[in-house]
Structures are given as C-alpha cells and as structure tokens.
Amino acid sequence: MIEKISYTELYRKLFHYYGPQGWWPAASDFQMLISAILVQRTNWKNVELALGNLGGNITAGKIMQMKEAELAEKIRPSGFYRMKAKKVKAWLQWFQKYDFQIEEVQKVDPAVLRKELLAVHGIGEETADAMMLYAFKKPGFIADNYAVRLFQRLGYPLPKTYHAFKIEVEKLFPHDLEMHQEFHALIVEHGKQYCKKTPLCENCLLLSNCRMGREKKME
Numbered sequence: 001m002i003e004k005i006s007y008t009e010l011y012r013k014l015f016h017y018y019g020p021q022g023w024w025p026a027a028s029d030f031q032m033l034i035s036a037i038l039v040q041r042t043n044w045k046n047v048e049l050a051l052g053n054l055g056g057n058i059t060a061g062k063i064m065q066m067k068e069a070e071l072a073e074k075i076r077p078s079g080f081y082r083m084k085a086k087k088v089k090a091w092l093q094w095f096q097k098y099d100f101q102i103e104e105v106q107k108v109d110p111a112v113l114r115k116e117l118l119a120v121h122g123i124g125e126e127t128a129d130a131m132m133l134y135a136f137k138k139p140g141f142i143a144d145n146y147a148v149r150l151f152q153r154l155g156y157p158l159p160k161t162y163h164a165f166k167i168e169v170e171k172l173f174p175h176d177l178e179m180h181q182e183f184h185a186l187i188v189e190h191g192k193q194y195c196k197k198t199p200l201c202e203n204c205l206l207l208s209n210c211r212m213g214r215e216k217k218m219e
C-alpha cells in the first residue's frame with residue numbers, strides 16, 4: 001500500500017533528509033542570472049569553468065563591453081557557446097532597461113516579469129523561472145526534468161505541459177520564497193543521489209510513498 005503524500009509533505013521529507021541546500025550555487029545574484037543561461041543543456045561543472053573564465057567579479061557592464069566572439073570564447077566550456085553568447089547579450093539588452101539593477105527588476109509584478117523574460121531570445125520557461133526564483137525573488141515552482149521524473153515515479157498525476165505542471169504544484173504548495181528555492185534544489189539533489197535515470201530505490205527515503213519504488217520491490 002502506497003502512502004500518498006502532499007507536495008508539502010514531500011518537501012518536508014526531502015528537507016529533513018538532505019538539509020538546507022542554500023541554492024543557487026553562485027557567488028552573486030548577477031552570476032546566478034548568467035549561469036541560468038550557461039547551464040542550459042550542460043552540467044554545473046562546465047558552467048563553473050565558464051564562470052571561472054569570466055572572472056569572479058563579473059558585471060553586466062563588463063560583459064556589455066565584450067565583443068560577442070570574445071564572450072563566446074570565455075564561455076566555451078559550457079558548450080553551445082556561440083549560441084549562449086548571443087543569448088547572454090540579448091538578455092543583457094533586456095536587463096539594461098532596468099539599468100542592470102536587480103533590485104529594480106524585483107519590484108516588477110511576477111506575471112509581467114515572466115512574460116518579459118520569455119520574450120527575450122533564448123530564455124525558455126525553465127531559465128526564466130530559475131532567474132525569477134533565485135535572483136528576482138519571486139516564489140514559483142520549476143517544472144524541470146528532475147521534477148517530472150520524480151513526480152511521475154511517485155505516482156502524482158502529471159499535467160502534459162511545463163506550464164500546467166508548474167501551476168498545479170503552485171496551487172497546492174505554500175507561496176513561500178525560501179520553501180520554493182529549497183524545494184527545487186532538493187528535487188535536483190534527490191534526482192542526483194537516488195532518483196537517477198536508473199533509480200536506487202532500495203534505500204530511498206521515499207520508497208513507502210512511491211509507485212515505481214513499490215512496483216520494483218514486488219518484481
């Protein structure tokens with residue numbers, strides 16, 4: 001018999017097991033924003049190499065002064081570097097509207113901000129939501145592949161689109177910035193440690209709540 005748990009209970013279990021994650025793993029909010037683009041279709045180790053090339057005290061002004069080709073060369077370790085240099089430049093053009101002031105963007109209504117970000121070249125839903133959650137301090141659920149995989153395996157009914165999934169969770173989860181920040185980080189951590197592509201169900205803390213885990217146990 002599976003003990004179905006709420007999203008909040010799932011959060012509590014993960015938090016209790018892994019502890020606070022303190023995401024996003026970047027030195028500054030601006031670095032967080034740039035790395036949200038760099039991490040597209042690659043892993044964090046490669047992003048760290050690219051950030052290292054950009055230098056610890058990277059600012060919007062410094063990147064604006066760089067030619068696109070120079071920026072591309074610096075972020076080469078993150079892969080798709082020419083494409084990403086274009087995206088970073090396009091995103092900075094949007095950011096310029098707020099004088100590169102993160103505090104100014106934080107004042108914008110979340111729905112308006114999300115729409116603006118999604119209109120920028122190369123900013124998809126996941127990237128926009130990560131920027132909103134960690135740098136612009138707008139609580140919201142990131143319905144990324146880790147979340148899809150975990151929720152599907154646990155047996156939650158999963159809406160078909162990214163946006164519908166996000167809205168569904170947000171309806172039933174506290175509208176709390178810190179909890180959302182931790183929830184996303186915890187889901188990623190769990191996806192890396194146990195709920196991998198090939199899951200390690202035997203010792204998983206969610207085994208009693210998980211449809212796939214129970215099915216595997218009965219095989």
Ligand code: SF4
Pocket residue numbers: 150153154194195196199200201202204205206207210211212213214
């Ligand atoms: S029991 Fe297995 S499938 Fe379920 S959450 Fe844990 S690792 Fe993932």
